[in-house]
Amino acid sequence: MIGRLRGTLLEKQPPWLVVDVAGVGYELEASMNTLVALPGPGEPVSLYTHLSVRDDAHLLYGFAREQERSLFRALIRVNGIGPRLALAILSGMDEMAFMRCVMDDDAKALTRLPGVGKKTAERLIIEMRDRFPHWEPAEAGLGVASGGSTAADVRQDPLVDAEAALVSLGYKPAEAARMLVGLEDEASTEAMIKAALSRRLAG
Template sequence: MIGRLRGTLLEKQPPWLVVDVGGVGYELEASMTTLVALPGCGEEVSLHTHLSVRDDAHLLYGFAREQERSLFRALIKVNGIGPKLALAILSGMDEDAFIRCVMDDDIKALTRLPGVGKKTAERLVIEMRDRFPHWQDSTEVSAGDAGVGASMPPPKDPLADAEAALVSLGYKPSEATRMLSGLEETGSTEAMIKAALARRMAG
């Protein structure tokens, strides 16, 4: 089991990233929450990881914080929630926001997430309420470990990259376009995605 990686960030193309560890490039999929927290390419990063072994592939997921990985692992144990939907949930809200939604029975907020209908939201509330680990007591990843606060240079077409990333999270192309409409296009892809998700969750 690969539990953590520390190395040089080679590529960051939401929702994918590549980390060089001793000359080996590890490809990982991550939530927008983690991607926004990472520094630019060429910088050192440290990520908590989860390895999913399937018959046709070994898939590695990266997380800036241990709490986020804990929630991911709890989510994929819920009936009907796979890794892709779990990452979409983590991209749309952080751990504390998710806990509040579950504890407050906020079905409406959960259904704003891509791929989460009313029945799935109700299932999340019912099954997750008793599965919360002690995330509040977990040690946060330091800025030095995760590179929180740093940003990567904007790509050639951040708007197109942001739209593609939203589609990969489960939003329809037309919906992704609406979410990004009117946003400032001079920032990074990650910043645009974060702003679009915040707008979507605000209703």
Template sequence: MIGRLRGTLLEKQPPWMVVDVAGVGYELEASMTTLVAMPGIGEPISLYTHLTVREDAHLLYGFAREQERALFRALIKVNGIGPKLALGILSGMDEEAFVRCVMDDDVKTLTRLPGVGKKTAERLIIEMRDRFPHWEQPGELAVGTQVPTANVPPRATDPLADAEAALVSLGYKPAEAARMLVGLEEVGTTEAMIKAALTRRLAG
């Protein structure tokens, strides 16, 4: 099991990133919460990770905080919740907001998350009450100076198109993703646009 990686951020293309660790590039999928917390390309980072082994692939997921990984692991134990949906949930709200939704029986807010219908929201509330990890000692995103910085030029991309593609990968339909990004063209980076779109969507 790969539990943590420390290296240099080579690429960030939501919802994916590539981290160089001693010359090996690890491709990880992450929530928008984690991607927004990441530094620039070529900067040192440290991530908590979760490895999923399937017959056709080994999939690695990265998290800026240990709390987020703990909630991800709790979510994928719920019937019908896979890694993709769990990342969509974590992209739409942080751990504390999710706990509040569950404890308050807030089905309405949960159904605003990608791929979460009423029945799924009700199941999350019922099953997650007994599965919450302990949050007393949250892990912090560690950015250390001991990792050498790589001189990696950023790729020329279309932030709006990348943001739309990332929202689709989180579970939104293409037309819905496009609507969510209306008026956010000037927000800045791809990650910032996605986070703003998710925040606006959650606010209803």
């Protein structure tokens, strides 16, 4: 099991990133909260990881915080929640925001996340209520409602990249395009995605 990687960030194209560890490039999929928290390519990074072994692939997921990985692992144990939906949930809100939704029985807020309907939201609330570890509050600036971002890889067409990333999270193309209206002046693809998700959840 690969539990943690420390190396140099080579590439960041949401929701994917590549980390060089002693000359080996590890490709990971990550939540938007983790991607926004990371520095730009060429900078050192340290990520908690989860390795998923399937018959057709070995998939590696990266997390900026250990508690985000803990929630990911708890989510994929819920019936009907796979790694892709778990990442979409973690992209839409941070760990503490998700915990508040569960503890407050706030199914409405959960249904604003891609792929989460009313029945899935209710199942999450029931099954996740007793699964939370003892967490410290999430670091300031990493929640979905926080502003600003760290340095990021500015690609040639960040708007196209942002729309593709939202679609990969489960939003329909037309919905992803609507979420990005008016965000063309954001500094990076990650900032665009963060702002679109914040606006979607504020709903």
